[in-house]
Ligand code: SF4
């Protein structure tokens with residue numbers, strides 16, 4: 009293989025079957041490497057963003073707020089306050105003399121204007137440096153306005169995205185336990201870690217309803233402050249993929265004794281498993297029966313619909329590079345379902361255990377990477393002759409530049425990929441990229457010789 | 463004519479980006495250059511994402527990836543380490559370093575660190591050149607970052623020497639198609655042109671077999687060095703004036719004549735540009751452009767009734783706003799509000815200069831605006847269309863009027879980098895787009911739905 013890895017990074021890459029397993033992760037990105045990784049603030053913003061009736065105020069210079077304005081496909085069935093980008097837009101004077109006054113005034117102004125159910129105030133790098141006391145300002149405004157005003161400690165440089173997930177969980181944990189839980193069914197859950205991209209959580213909620221399970225709070229897709237405040241009244245936390253909200257489930261377990269279940273809604277196998285796990289948890293024969301019917305019905309329908317895609321896509325090669333490694337597992341299985349071969353898999357924020365599990369479920373020769381960068385990714389894509397690459401928006405142009413198919417699987421996508429219908433959408437997405445006739449023109453498959461057909 | 467702008471403390475849906483982003487884009491237009499942000503990782507990742515969504519091109523922006531420890535003790539060591547890593551990995555010819563809010567605030571002296579680094583690495587082989595620009599986002603927008611980077615590049619790289627015959631062209635931030643067009647124009651006038659930056663290839667490249675770590679294209683370093691010896695500089699931007707621009711620096715340090723003109727959008731502003739080129743080249747306007755102008759005038763006439771008297775809101779980067787306002791004015795559309803997130807303090811004056819002899823009434827002009835404020839004003843202005851980048855879409859949707867997409871970012875359509883704004887050809891495209899959008903709106907709203915006009 010071409011030597012492309014920066015020296016210090018070599019142990020963040022692993023090829024299955026080559027050496028005893030060891031991968032270094034959770035390392036700060038290396039200076040000068042073009043990492044795909046984001047900052048703490050980004051992690052917090054991703055998790056809290058879909059809470060649609062909260063005010064999300066970014067305390068800092070304009071960039072951090074403007075780059076996160078309405079970039080994600082997290083839908084709301086009601087209020088859409090989350091789609092606006094609020095910033096204190098710190099100026100030089102604020103940086104010199106402190107931004108507390110501006111923050112106070114901005115918060116007051118925005119709460120008066122929008123009457124949100126709660127406000128989240130995100131700190132950014134610069135706020136960590138100038139040392140504004142967010143906690144104090146938030147307390148003051150909370151007392152004055154009578155809504156929860158919660159600081160999110162998301163200074164970008166204080167770690168990676170995962171630290172941001174943690175900060176977001178801390179912030180939500182302050183809300184939980186403050187609402188009235190009367191009237192909640194014993195068969196009740198919170199949905200954690202689904203962000204309602206392209207309306208996914210609506211499909212999932214529909215399954216739960218058909219099973220006879222009450223959803224107390226969406227955390228956070230199509231989320232509402234008041235639901236989250238009473239989330240401690242649920243009997244079970246169902247945590248999907250990404251690990252972004254696992255932290256919160258653990259905190260809730262400790263404080264409120266609510267157990268949690270880790271699931272994935274992606275692919276037939278994982279989706280069905282998720283529903284069965286929940287039904288089993290409630291130990292209710294009738295519910296189990298309803299679930300069986302639901303799963304069988306949906307799965308049968310889906311298998312039939314998938315068949316034409318499977319037939320054409322069988323044997324094609326896929327590469328996966330996504331944010332969370334749990335999502336990577338599901339993708340590996342989903343590709344298997346349509347008989348495609350996964351030749352590379354990696355994530356930005358996997359843990360050692362995650363990578364061990366990945367290694368267990370992949371074929372020999374599969375490249376496994378942690379926190380990769382464009383150069384590395386492309387050399388693998390080329391070497392492995394990949395047909396379709398699944399990644400985030402930053403990976404797309406690289407794939408396209410080299411004439412490789414691409415499927416969006418990140419927080420910005422506008423296609424629903426979760427649930428049974430989602431699997432079909434996924435197959436269609438992959439199909440519409442892999443089978444497009446445009447690849448015949450890309451240099452990979454054709455000579456540049458103009459007029460060679462004459 | 464400017465009334466009191468609304469004055470809010472908070473910013474909602476900003477109409478500006480941060481300064482380092484502009485600097486990174488400017489650096490991307492230099493041959494063999496890799497932009498480098500001295501700061502924490504997040505900023506670089508966000509900016510890459512933002513830029514990619516417009517260009518659909520890979521863009522690598524390296525970062526010092528500062529963590530908490532570095533924020534306390536200074537980011538110097540990480541900057542040096544990062545430069546070495548980028549140099550080894552990308553083999554760039556130039557690394558363009560922009561500071562971020564973080565490093566500006568903790569007070570890292572990038573210039574000094576670079577001096578140290580140069581000393582430390584003396585005698586090394588294959589090290590690139592370095593250029594650094596100060597880009598605190600808490601003052602100014604991405605446009606200050608863009609112009610600042612261009613200024614720093616010429617300040618730190620342009621050399622003196624015997625005067626040559628070249629013309630420096632500093633177009634500011636325009637589309638890849640615009641840069642391509644400008645090169646063609648200069649060549650057609652027989653002028654040896656050094657255009658800085660040049661994003662025509664680097665951000666609108668071909669499909670490739672081999673991934674290029676650093677895409678081909680961009681202004682050659684050799685040419686940048688020669689800019690101090692050029693005959694003259696042409697710089698687009700009526701709001702620039704005496705600020706620290708590339709043209710002003712070349713004039714001040716190397717005594718290169720500087721011609722600041724408006725961005726050539728529409729006939730009037732393009733005539734001024736072509737007039738200048740005639741003077742500098744001693745040649746007549748090439749046939750191709752005379753023809754294009756003639757066709758454009760013919761098209762203006764054919765379409766004038768569909769656009770006359772319509773009201774438009776224009777927003778975005780200040781100099782583009784000036785250009786678009788001038789163009790709208792000359793086709794009979796009334797700009798009623800010109801807004802920007804920038805704060806040059808010269809926007810109103812520049813619009814007056816460019817449109818004073820056509821518009822019976824100057825539009826409201828506001829700097830430092832965000833989309834909440836624009837939206838609020840829009841209600842009473844009852845515009846027929848808005849002209850600007852993609853971020854105005856929610857406003858267009860709310861008002862149910864067409865959005866004519868120009869500038870950056872175009873995040874909700876393909877081909878933003880191929881929109882041609884400049885020259886007679888650009889005006890032709892803009893005119894057809896706008897006229898058709900207004901016709902389509904009327905057609906869609908009509909109960910009859912004629913299939914001819
Ligand atoms: S910290 Fe400054 S440089 Fe970084 S994204 Fe925010 S505004 Fe831009």
Ligand code: SF4
Nearest residue numbers: 047072133164504505
């Ligand atoms: S300034 Fe900090 S918080 Fe903002 S984008 Fe950059 S790294 Fe993230």
